[in-house]
Amino acid sequence: MYLQIQQLTKTYGSRTVVSNVDLEMEEGEILSLLGPSGCGKTTILRMIAGLVSPESGTIRVGDRILYDGKREMPVEERGLGMVFQDYALWPHMTVAKNVAFGMRLRRMPARQIEARVRELLELVNLADFGNRYPFQLSGGQQQRVAVARALSTEPRIILLDEPLSSLDTALREVMSADLVRLFKRLKVTTINVTHDQNEAMNMSDRIMVLRDGHVQQVGTPIELYLHPANAFVASFMGPANMFAGEMVPHPEQGVVRLNGTLQQEITGIIHAAVRPRLKEHASLLCRPDDVIVHQHLQQDKDTNMLVGTVSHSSFVGGRWRTLIAVGHEKEYNVLAFAPFQLQLDQQVWLEMPHERCQVVPE
Amino acid sequence: MVPQQHRTITAVGEEGNVTDVALPSSPTLLPTWLRRMGQLLVILLPVILLFLFVLYPLAAIMLQSIFPNMFTDSPSLIPNLNAIGQVVKNAENYTALGNSLWQGAITALLASVIGTMLAILARRTDLPLRKAMDILVWIVFFTPSFLVGEAWSLIFLRGGIPDQYVHFSDGFIAWFFSPVGVIFILSLKSFPYVYLSVSAALQWLGSEYEDAARLAGARTGRAWLSINAPLLLPAILAAGLIAFAEAISDFGTAATIAQSSNVTLVTYQIYSAINTSPVNFSLAAALSLFLFIAIVLALLVQSAMLRTRSFQVISGRSRPARPVALGVWKWPATIVCLVIFLFALVVPISACIVLSFLHAFGQGLVASNWTLDNYTAVLSQGSDDLDALFRTLWLALGTATITALVGLPIAFLIRRTQLPGRRLLSLFTLVTIAVPGIILACGYIFAWNAPYLQYIGIGGENGIPFYGTIWILLAAYVGGSLPYATRLGIGALDQVGQNMLDNARIQGASLFQMLTRIVGPLLRSSLISVWLLVFTGTMFELAASELLYPPGQPTLPVRIIALFNDFKLGPGMALSILNIGLVLMALLVLRSIPWVISRLSRGGKRKRESNVSTDSTTH
Numbered sequence: 001m002y003l004q005i006q007q008l009t010k011t012y013g014s015r016t017v018v019s020n021v022d023l024e025m026e027e028g029e030i031l032s033l034l035g036p037s038g039c040g041k042t043t044i045l046r047m048i049a050g051l052v053s054p055e056s057g058t059i060r061v062g063d064r065i066l067y068d069g070k071r072e073m074p075v076e077e078r079g080l081g082m083v084f085q086d087y088a089l090w091p092h093m094t095v096a097k098n099v100a101f102g103m104r105l106r107r108m109p110a111r112q113i114e115a116r117v118r119e120l121l122e123l124v125n126l127a128d129f130g131n132r133y134p135f136q137l138s139g140g141q142q143q144r145v146a147v148a149r150a151l152s153t154e155p156r157i158i159l160l161d162e163p164l165s166s167l168d169t170a171l172r173e174v175m176s177a178d179l180v181r182l183f184k185r186l187k188v189t190t191i192n193v194t195h196d197q198n199e200a201m202n203m204s205d206r207i208m209v210l211r212d213g214h215v216q217q218v219g220t221p222i223e224l225y226l227h228p229a230n231a232f233v234a235s236f237m238g239p240a241n242m243f244a245g246e247m248v249p250h251p252e253q254g255v256v257r258l259n260g261t262l263q264q265e266i267t268g269i270i271h272a273a274v275r276p277r278l279k280e281h282a283s284l285l286c287r288p289d290d291v292i293v294h295q296h297l298q299q300d301k302d303t304n305m306l307v308g309t310v311s312h313s314s315f316v317g318g319r320w321r322t323l324i325a326v327g328h329e330k331e332y333n334v335l336a337f338a339p340f341q342l343q344l345d346q347q348v349w350l351e352m353p354h355e356r357c358q359v360v361p362e
Numbered sequence: 363m364v365p366q367q368h369r370t371i372t373a374v375g376e377e378g379n380v381t382d383v384a385l386p387s388s389p390t391l392l393p394t395w396l397r398r399m400g401q402l403l404v405i406l407l408p409v410i411l412l413f414l415f416v417l418y419p420l421a422a423i424m425l426q427s428i429f430p431n432m433f434t435d436s437p438s439l440i441p442n443l444n445a446i447g448q449v450v451k452n453a454e455n456y457t458a459l460g461n462s463l464w465q466g467a468i469t470a471l472l473a474s475v476i477g478t479m480l481a482i483l484a485r486r487t488d489l490p491l492r493k494a495m496d497i498l499v500w501i502v503f504f505t506p507s508f509l510v511g512e513a514w515s516l517i518f519l520r521g522g523i524p525d526q527y528v529h530f531s532d533g534f535i536a537w538f539f540s541p542v543g544v545i546f547i548l549s550l551k552s553f554p555y556v557y558l559s560v561s562a563a564l565q566w567l568g569s570e571y572e573d574a575a576r577l578a579g580a581r582t583g584r585a586w587l588s589i590n591a592p593l594l595l596p597a598i599l600a601a602g603l604i605a606f607a608e609a610i611s612d613f614g615t616a617a618t619i620a621q622s623s624n625v626t627l628v629t630y631q632i633y634s635a636i637n638t639s640p641v642n643f644s645l646a647a648a649l650s651l652f653l654f655i656a657i658v659l660a661l662l663v664q665s666a667m668l669r670t671r672s673f674q675v676i677s678g679r680s681r682p683a684r685p686v687a688l689g690v691w692k693w694p695a696t697i698v699c700l701v702i703f704l705f706a707l708v709v710p711i712s713a714c715i716v717l718s719f720l721h722a723f724g725q726g727l728v729a730s731n732w733t734l735d736n737y738t739a740v741l742s743q744g745s746d747d748l749d750a751l752f753r754t755l756w757l758a759l760g761t762a763t764i765t766a767l768v769g770l771p772i773a774f775l776i777r778r779t780q781l782p783g784r785r786l787l788s789l790f791t792l793v794t795i796a797v798p799g800i801i802l803a804c805g806y807i808f809a810w811n812a813p814y815l816q817y818i819g820i821g822g823e824n825g826i827p828f829y830g831t832i833w834i835l836l837a838a839y840v841g842g843s844l845p846y847a848t849r850l851g852i853g854a855l856d857q858v859g860q861n862m863l864d865n866a867r868i869q870g871a872s873l874f875q876m877l878t879r880i881v882g883p884l885l886r887s888s889l890i891s892v893w894l895l896v897f898t899g900t901m902f903e904l905a906a907s908e909l910l911y912p913p914g915q916p917t918l919p920v921r922i923i924a925l926f927n928d929f930k931l932g933p934g935m936a937l938s939i940l941n942i943g944l945v946l947m948a949l950l951v952l953r954s955i956p957w958v959i960s961r962l963s964r965g966g967k968r969k970r971e972s973n974v975s976t977d978s979t980t981h
Contacts, residue, residue: 051573051684075576082577088570092592101588102578153579 002027002189003048003157008057010043010213017043019213021057027156028187030180032200034236035210041193044210045159048191049082050075061157081150081188082159086166087142089134095121095145096130102153120148123182140171147179151186158183160192164199176202197237201225209233227271230361231283241291241334243284244362254359256284260331266304268357277361290356291336293322294349304352308334310342324348401873405775408768409787415841416794419805423654426647426808433643433812445644449652455645458631459652462610465545465627470606472549476702477556477605478598483695484557485564487686491699496561502706503554504945506902508614508919509938511547512926513710515622516717518543523716526726539623547615550706552605559604563597569683582686596667603664604796607657611798613905617923628653629800629905636807636909647808650801657796665792711942718935736936747921747937753832754901754918755944761839762897765847766889768840773851774881778863788852794845799905802842806910810834830912838906843896850895854888855881890952898945 003025010018018040025031033041046052048059050066050073059066066073089098096117103113121127124144134142143163150158160179164172180203183190194200200207201221209216209224209232217229221237228234231242243266245256254270257263268284298305308326311333315321319337326332334350342348422433427445431438449455484495516522518530518538538546571593575585616627628649635646688695717723718736725731740747775781776788811829816822821829828834858881866880882889904919911920918941925934 049573049577051576074581075573076579076581078577079579080577082574084570084574086570088574090571090574090589090593101575101580105579105584149574149578 001025002029002062003191004058004060005044005048006058008044008047008059009055010040010047010052011055017213018047018054021210021213021215023208023215023218025189025191027189028184029205030183030190030192030203032192032194032204032207033210034194034197034200034207035216036195036236038212039210040213041195041210042161043213045161045191045193048157049080049159050078079153079155080157080159081153081155083143083146083150083161083163085162087134087146087163089142089145089149091134093133094130095126095132095134095137098134098145099149099152101149106153116152120152123151124148139167140175143167143175147182151188155188157189157191160190162193162195164194165196172199173202179203201237209236227273227358228285228360229274229277231285234283234285234360239288239335241286241288241332241336243286243332245282245284246280247278247282247359253354254278254282254284256282256359258327258332261328262326262331264306266306266352266357267354268304268359269355270359274360278359279361281362282359283362284357284359286352286357288335288337290352291334292351292353293324293336293338293342294351295340295342295346297349298351301351303354304357306332306334306350306352308332308348308350310344310346310348313338313342313344315341324350326350397872397874404771404874404877405781408771409775411768411840412772412787412790412844415837416797416802416844417790419802419809419841420654420794420797421805422809422812423647423650423801423805427644427651430644433808435813437812437814442644445648446651448642448645449648454626455631455649458626458628459649461541461625462628462653463656465541465548465625466606466610468545469548469552469609470602472545473552473605473609474556474598474602476549477553477558477601478560478594480553480699480702481557481560481564483699485561486683487688487695489688489692489699490696495699498703498707499554499557502550502703503558504898504902505551505707505711505942506614506904506919507547507551507612508618508902508904508923509714510551510706510710511615511618511620513713514543514547515539515619516723516931517709517713519622521724523723523726539619541623541625543623544615544620544625544627546705547619548609548612550702551612551615552609553702553706555604555608556598556601559597559601560594563594564683567593572683600664600667603660603667607660607664607796610653611657611796611800613798613800613908614902617904617908618926629798632800632804633905633908636804643808646804650804654797654801657798658793661793661796714935714938717931718939720932723931733932736932737940740933740936740940746916747925747933750916750918750921751937751940751944753915754941757832757836757839757917758897758900760836761843761900762893764836764840765843765896766893769844769847769892770851770881770885770889771877772844772848773855774877776848777852777855778860791845791848791852795849797842797845799838799842799903799907800909803838803906803909806834806838806841806906810837832912832915835907835910835912835917838910839900839903842903842906843899847892847896850888850892851885854885858884890955894949894952897948901941901945 001024003023005021005023008018008021008023009016017038021040021044023031033044035041043052047054048066053072054067056069058068060068061078064073065071066078089095090101093101099117099120100113103116108116117130118127121130124147126141126144126148129137129141129145134145137145143166146163164175167175176199192200192203204221206218206220207224208218211232217224217233219227224233224237228237231244234240235242243256243258245258245266248255248257248265250267254268255265256268257265266284268286270278297307306326308324310322311325311330312323313320316337319339320341322336322338322342324334324336326334336350425432428441428443429439430442430445431440449459480495480499483489484492489495517524518535519525520530520535524530567590571589572585575589576582580588610627611629612627613629613633616630617633620627620630632646632649632653635642635649716727719732719734720727721731721733721735739745740751742748772787772791776784776791806829811821813822815828816825819825821827862880862884863876866876871879902919903917904923907917907920908923911917916924918937922934922937922941925931925937
């Protein structure tokens with residue numbers, strides 16, 4: 001293992017913001033820390049960088065110990081690269097000077113620095129911008145300078161603190177693809193902090209989902225999407241219909257009796273990984289793409305069938321994004337995509353095949 | 363987007379049938395002409411005040427120095443450069459000006475070093491004292507320079523109390539009572555300006571630039587040197603220029619320790635040109651003009667400094683910086699800070715307190731010398747001192763209230779309206795912000811004692827008396843504090859979103875309603891701060907008071923200086939301590955008012971919430 005984090009914990013007063021986080025990364029891997037704001041993802045990143053002191057735990061890179069509860073290696077000796085959220089480009093230095101700063105500190109020969117700055121600026125497609133000041137650049141250009149600066153000292157680990165969040169959507173797509181290509185080519189280990197599930201899936205080999213300082217699940221984007229460890233991960237990884245209820249004993253399948261007025265039993269599969277952690281209360285997950293909308297009752301089908309009324313329908317290109325209120329007091333709002341337009345308050349039947357539903361812990 | 367009601371009323375109003383209009387049920391809608399008048403008043407009155415009591419007197423100085431006979435009984439507009447020549451040729455005059463400039467420059471340098479050091483220690487290190495630093499600096503800021511100057515003169519006075527025990531060498535006394543002592547006092551009085559600006563700059567700077575440097579491999583020292591220092595430099599230089607402007611316009615130091623040291627500063631030279639016979643008005647005007655130009659230049663460079671590129675790109679978003687551990691430097695740094703506040707605050711104020719309880723300081727600190735007589739004498743019924751105290755108190759209350767109420771509309775005009783001339787108004791408040799009281803008062807003598815005012819019924823045999831009454835003092839106080847009250851108002855207004863105002867406008871609020879219902883409440887705490895600042899400044903105002911107080915009606919600081927000059931130190935100090943006590947009381951009361959209001963309104967809200975919840979349970 002290249003990067004190894006064990007039992008990392010940070011508290012501010014009585015508030016624990018990061019709780020016993022474990023993480024192992026291979027060299028060259030790209031991992032995203034994903035979660036809502038306040039989940040502790042930035043604090044973890046800043047503890048790795050050395051900008052925040054952990055409460056306890058260990059951080060190791062290769063055979064070097066960055067933190068082990070007793071010793072804390074100063075930021076400037078860790079040899080990491082970091083791209084800040086607002087880029088933090090030094091406003092009083094040109095682009096070239098920004099990129100050269102770290103190399104000057106290492107007393108590299110001037111000619112070598114010059115060559116390397118040119119090389120790095122070419123790498124991020126800013127070859128002609130060396131003499132500009134940061135305020136003369138667009139947001140996307142500033143971001144690329146920040147990347148070049150982070151790479152200038154040839155760090156083996158790059159930390160990204162939501163660097164894409166201040167770019168517009170279109171630019172974000174392009175930049176994330178560019179960054180992945182760049183980091184993969186340089187085989188640099190990358191940790192990316194984000195609250196954007198799409199960005200995390202776009203960029204990462206693996207994703208760590210966090211909530212209130214606790215790790216919820218670590219895995220590849222596919223694993224997280226297909227086999228979420230709990231309801232939080234399921235709803236964070238893309239659109240999800242979650243039905244909260246109570247488990248009904250069944251030898252093979254997962255059966256959940258819905259809460260509220262409905263009390264209907266719906267059936268799904270249980271993945272081996274979550275089975276041991278299932279308790280009395282659980283949720284049944286069905287992705288909107290897996291819900292089939294019928295305008296008439298379907299008889300004699302061995303499937304989950306819910307009845308509801310249309311509360312909203314909008315055309316999203318090729319199909320209608322439809323919200324269906326289910327339950328006597330409309331306890332559930334189910335999202336589905338219908339191939340046809342539906343009237344408001346029209347009664348519809350929702351088919352959710354057993355094999356497309358899965359039971360996850362709360 | 364204007365509501366229909368308004369339009370109908372306006373239409374009727376234009377026809378002139380105002381009296382016949384049956385007002386809609388809403389009681390807030392006044393007749394149009396009344397509303398128009400109100401709006402006009404809100405806009406015009408503050409601007410008129412600004413022109414009459416700031417612009418006109420300043421213009422009078424410039425005119426007086428070039429047209430020396432303009433304000434005489436037979437006004438003439440024949441230009442004459444004699445006065446300006448007097449400044450350039452007469453050694454006494456150009457030495458005074460030169461003294462102010464070079465001693466002000468050294469003061470600015472020292473104040474920049476002290477202020478910057480304290481700001482960095484307070485904001486970015488683990489210094490033990492750092493939490494108390496802000497409040498200490500504010501107290502230094504509020505302490506009048508004439509008191510600090512007088513206290514230090516008395517401390518090192520030959521035969522003074524410390525001298526009776528230590529016996530200072532002649533060399534030391536000669537060394538202190540020289541420009542050294544003047545610069546010492548001025549620096550102790552000026553560093554708060556630098557401290558406050560650099561603290562604010564550190565806040566904006568945040569820690570990301572520094573963090574980025576450390577990740578690139580820079581140690582703390584290197585990160586400060588290569589990144590933070592160049593980014594803070596414009597703020598430090600700008601603050602240094604303000605310290606310079608404040609130092610050269612200070613009168614309290616010039617009238618106390620500089621006099622004891624035989625150092626004449628330009629502010630005192632202006633005062634003597636008017637107050638010692640033969641009275642030389644044109645010289646006072648010419649000196650004022652030179653001083654004014656120096657201050658304006660300093661301020662213009664200062665505001666250009668703050669607009670420099672590197673300073674502007676600093677974003678407001680940043681997380682709290684990680685404090686630098688001082689390590690072995692912790693105690694030396696603490697001691698340096700303690701010494702600064704000891705010199706600026708503790709020693710001079712203690713000296714004042716001790717002296718206020720002594721019969722005669724020549725007798726030293728023996729039991730028989732302690733007394734309360736100074737206080738009983740000052741506070742006895744009908745004493746001149748008590749009169750002066752009440753006079754200054756109501757003047758300060760009036761000035762603070764008027765300035766706070768008038769400054770906000772001007773700030774609003776400058777920042778939030780499209781009125782033509784608002785940029786000029788803004789520039790004007792910026793330039794006049796540091797006009798020293800002595801210059802303004804000098805201008806008042808020319809502007810408001812001019813014979814031609816008789817023709818419009820002011821002054822003279824039959825006119826309304828204005829010059830030589832207490833009212834001109836009130837006007838001078840308001841005029842002196844209006845520019846900075848306006849600038850503070852602008853700063854506060856910038857924090858109120860334009861959307862809130864636009865929305866109020868769309869819903870039909872008039873300018874007056876907008877100011878009273880939206881801007882006022884939002885800026886409540888800024889208004890209180892402005893009020894306190896002006897109140898405190900007026901309670902300790904010496905320069906304008908010296909030149910403009912009506913005969914036989916001295917203000918408190920004038921009275922205190924008179925007592926000092928008569929060597930009645932005990933009563934003088936007792937009066938000073940009472941003055942400080944009054945200001946402290948105002949600070950405590952007004953600072954607790956917002957707290958009381960929030961307590962009360964929170965209590966009210968809770969009561970309302972409980973009503974709601976009982977309502978909903980009954981349903």
